[in-house]
Amino acid sequence: VVVVVVVVVTAVVLSNRTDTFKATFIQECERRTPENTSTDCVEVWSAFEQAYVGRDPCQVPPEAYDHLLSVAPPQPACNRMLFWSGTKEVAHQVSEGCYQTMEDSMLGSVLDGMTWCGKEGSNETFTSGCPGWTECENNPVRSFWSRASAEFAAVACGDAVVLLNGSRDTPFSPTSIFGSIEVKKFTSDRMKSLTAVLVTKDNVLANCEDESLKNLQKELKPGIKYICKEVPESELLTCKKDHDQTCVPCW
Ligand code: N1C
Numbered sequence: 001v002v003v004v005v006v007v008v009v010t011a012v013v014l015s016n017r018t019d020t021f022k023a024t025f026i027q028e029c030e031r032r033t034p035e036n037t038s039t040d041c042v043e044v045w046s047a048f049e050q051a052y053v054g055r056d057p058c059q060v061p062p063e064a065y066d067h068l069l070s071v072a073p074p075q076p077a078c079n080r081m082l083f084w085s086g087t088k089e090v091a092h093q094v095s096e097g098c099y100q101t102m103e104d105s106m107l108g109s110v111l112d113g114m115t116w117c118g119k120e121g122s123n124e125t126f127t128s129g130c131p132g133w134t135e136c137e138n139n140p141v142r143s144f145w146s147r148a149s150a151e152f153a154a155v156a157c158g159d160a161v162v163l164l165n166g167s168r169d170t171p172f173s174p175t176s177i178f179g180s181i182e183v184k185k186f187t188s189d190r191m192k193s194l195t196a197v198l199v200t201k202d203n204v205l206a207n208c209e210d211e212s213l214k215n216l217q218k219e220l221k222p223g224i225k226y227i228c229k230e231v232p233e234s235e236l237l238t239c240k241k242d243h244d245q246t247c248v249p250c251w
Contacts, residue, residue: 022045022125032110050068054118057117057139058138061143064147069148073151074108081099082100084101084164086164090163094240099247102148115127118140145177146181149182153185155190158192161251163197164196166206170212171210183219183220186221188224193226195227198230200233201233236250
């Protein structure tokens with residue numbers, strides 16, 4: 001009897017794990033998808049799950065999400081694309097209602113803050129006990145952001161912005177997703193300029209002369225104009241508050 005109870009309880013817990021995550025995913029997908037589009041959220045879910053289910057969670061490369069990105073590609077918003085590295089919170093505070101970050105795309109908003117993985121020999125989705133960001137490179141979460149960010153950057157157009165952290169030694173980190181993937185995907189036929197905004201808190205550790213920013217400039221294709229601005233975080237937030245309706249740039 002005990003064995004049966006344990007088995008049943010385990011089965012219920014396990015299937016709930018997949019069900020809750022799946023239900024949230026589909027619900028969010030539907031909430032974010034305009035009615036008149038052809039996006040089928042059940043199809044998006046199966047394209048998503050197919051990337052990692054039944055696989056060793058350290059052997060999910062970015063390409064595993066190729067199909068997902070073709071089913072649900074990010075839509076570019078020219079002159080309103082905002083990238084960030086080490087500035088996630090302030091980036092979303094200032095972008096709200098005006099700029100488009102990766103998390104404003106359907107997939108980005110559905111998966112932001114989530115953890116997921118599969119297991120060999122199982123058709124479940126697990127939301128705990130998954131490898132951490134640096135535990136192994138090809139983990140489902142990291143590979144998703146790598147692949148989706150590549151796509152998001154590849155469609156960037158017009159004048160784009162990146163918020164970098166000027167309270168760090170190396171605001172442009174070559175190992176970050178922005179430095180290792182997004183910058184390399186910008187194309188000069190689509191993108192006119194990139195404004196790097198160095199956001200500083202109380203401790204200013206880097207300015208526009210910083211060595212790491214020279215590397216950022218070097219990475220940009222010749223046709224893309226580079227602009228750098230230093231702006232204290234408090235100024236960004238006040239400006240945003242004062243111009244909330246008009247979306248005038250705060251840099
Ligand atoms: O490695 P990063 O920053 O340079 O990545 C940020 C960069 C942004 O421009 C986004 O377009 O890459 C994209 N991106 C996300 O949209 C995203 N949402 C949530 C990258 N990572 C994202 N996350 C989580 O933030 C991710 O799980 C990882 O842990 C961080 C990366 O943050 P970072 O080092 O500040």
